[in-house]
Structure formats: C-alpha cells, structure tokens
Amino acid sequence: MTGDTNIASVAALLADPTRVNILMALSDGRAFTANELSRLARVAPSTASGHLARLVDADLINVEKQGRHRFFRMKNPALTEVLEELATFAPAHSIHSLREAETGEAVRRARTCYNHVAGKLGVEITRALIRQSLLIELEDGYMLSREGERCFCDLGITEIHARKGQPIFAPRHIDWSERYYHFAGAPGAAFTRRMFELGWIKRIATSRALCVTETGQQALRQHFELQW
DNA sequence: GCGCCCAGTTACGCATTCCC
DNA sequence: GGGAATGCGTAACTGGGCGC
Numbered sequence: 001m002t003g004d005t006n007i008a009s010v011a012a013l014l015a016d017p018t019r020v021n022i023l024m025a026l027s028d029g030r031a032f033t034a035n036e037l038s039r040l041a042r043v044a045p046s047t048a049s050g051h052l053a054r055l056v057d058a059d060l061i062n063v064e065k066q067g068r069h070r071f072f073r074m075k076n077p078a079l080t081e082v083l084e085e086l087a088t089f090a091p092a093h094s095i096h097s098l099r100e101a102e103t104g105e106a107v108r109r110a111r112t113c114y115n116h117v118a119g120k121l122g123v124e125i126t127r128a129l130i131r132q133s134l135l136i137e138l139e140d141g142y143m144l145s146r147e148g149e150r151c152f153c154d155l156g157i158t159e160i161h162a163r164k165g166q167p168i169f170a171p172r173h174i175d176w177s178e179r180y181y182h183f184a185g186a187p188g189a190a191f192t193r194r195m196f197e198l199g200w201i202k203r204i205a206t207s208r209a210l211c212v213t214e215t216g217q218q219a220l221r222q223h224f225e226l227q228w
Numbered sequence: 229g230c231g232c233c234c235a236g237t238t239a240c241g242c243a244t245t246c247c248c
Numbered sequence: 249g250g251g252a253a254t255g256c257g258t259a260a261c262t263g264g265g266c267g268c
Binding site: 033034037045046048049050052053067068069070 | 235236237
C-alpha cells in the first residue's frame with residue numbers, strides 16, 4: 001500500500017455485486033430499511049444484514065434506529081459519484097427477465113443520482129439548457145448564464161435567487177448510461193428539487209428511476225423546448 | 229402486563245472460488 | 249486435492265410495536 005489510505009479495502013467492499021446493488025439503491029440519498037434493501041438486492045434478509053454491517057463498519061453508510069426499523073443511508077454523496085464513474089467502465093448486465101429489462105430501461109431513461117437528475121433525462125435537460133444559452137460550458141463543468149439565472153429564478157428556485165449576482169458553477173458528471181455529461185452540484189440539486197415540487201417528475205415505486213409527468217412534459221417543452 | 233407479530237441479527241452449515 | 253476465504257440461505261433468537 002502507498003500513502004496513508006487503504007483503497008484496496010474499499011475496493012474489496014465494492015467488488016461484491018450484492019453490496020453494489022445495495023449501494024446503488026442508496027445512491028439517490030434516500031434511506032431504506034434492511035428488509036427493503038434485501039429485496040432490492042435480491043438476497044435473503046440475513047445476507048443483506050451481513051453486507052450492511054460491513055458497509056457500516058467501513059463508514060460508507062449510516063444507520064439510524066427508529067423503533068424496530070433500522071434505516072440505512074449513504075454517508076457520503078461522493079461515493080455515489082464514484083459508483084457512477086465506475087459504471088461507465090462496467091460492461092452491461094445480462095438481462096434474464098422482462099422485468100429486469102424494463103427496470104434497467106427506466107433507470108437509464110431517468111433516475112436520481114444522489115440529489116440531481118441523471119440518465120437520458122439529465123443529459124437532455126443539460127443539452128437543452130446549453131442550446132438555449134442558459135448554461136455555459138466550461139472546461140470542468142458549467143456556469144449559469146444571466147439568462148439561466150433569470151430562468152431558474154422564474155421557476156422559483158430560491159437557492160439561485162439568493163445568490164443572484166454571484167457566478168454559479170455547476171459541476172458536471174459523466175452519465176454512465178448515456179456516456180455524456182449532465183449538470184450536477186447545488187444547481188442540479190436545486191433544479192431537481194423544484195421539478196419534484198412542481199410535479200414535473202415523480203419516483204417509480206421504491207426504485208431510483210423517475211418518470212416525467214404530463215405536467216412535466218408540457219413544462220419541459222414550454223421552458224426548454226425539450227420534447228420528452 | 230402479556231402474547232403476538234414483525235424487522236433485524238446471529239449462528240451455523242453448505243456451496244463456490246481461489247490459492248498453494 | 250485440500251484448506252482458506254467468502255457468500256448464501258435457514259433457523260433461532262432478540263427487540264420493539266401493538267392490541268387486548
């Protein structure tokens with residue numbers, strides 16, 4: 001080992017498909033019970049419990065006791081970014097059922113990546129914002145233009161309103177499913193939160209997949225000339 | 229307070245894989 | 249081939265919520 005960090009120990013934890021499934025389920029920032037995570041990872045509760053204990057020990061996830069339930073949550077959003085980056089190198093899963101195919105397609109189409117929209121939807125929104133000169137592409141991310149700030153304020157994104165006048169930088173994430181960038185960071189999170197509040201998007205059951213509502217489709221068309 | 233139900237953990241045995 | 253490591257599921261146990 002070089003330096004004072006043990007990358008191999010974390011890599012070993014990420015080398016197990018069940019643990020990766022659990023972490024991917026937690027990657028949108030929500031908390032899940034051990035039982036829910038065992039179902040999402042398709043293993044027995046005892047197996048999930050063992051994996052969860054190892055992830056807690058490694059300080060990768062937090063656990064909160066609430067009555068007889070224990071809620072597990074990703075500790076550091078940066079781990080989500082690591083998983084998304086790794087996913088861009090990973091070969092596609094082999095599909096064994098129609099349900100798996102549908103779930104995979106839904107996640108690739110639109111999902112949350114910790115706190116912002118990712119997948120095809122995230123990439124298309126980013127492209128639309130650039131087309132309309134609301135986002136300016138930089139070398140390592142994006143900058144909200146004056147028009148972009150106005151647009152975000154008009155949509156009621158209060159965080160942007162509060163910082164009006166200051167340059168607003170949005171880091172970019174490479175999207176593993178689209179192999180293209182989407183905007184993230186505080187502007188991405190604020191934009192996503194507002195989309196939920198306005199009823200433009202909603203979650204599909206317990207998965208991190210999203211669907212765009214009819215209101216959302218109209219709004220995307222109206223505000224960003226984006227056909228969805 | 230007691231019994232029942234349910235969520236979660238622990239102990240244990242089995243299967244698989246890897247390394248010598 | 250055999251031992252070690254790891255992951256899995258079953259069964260048993262623990263702890264908390266809830267109704268009576």
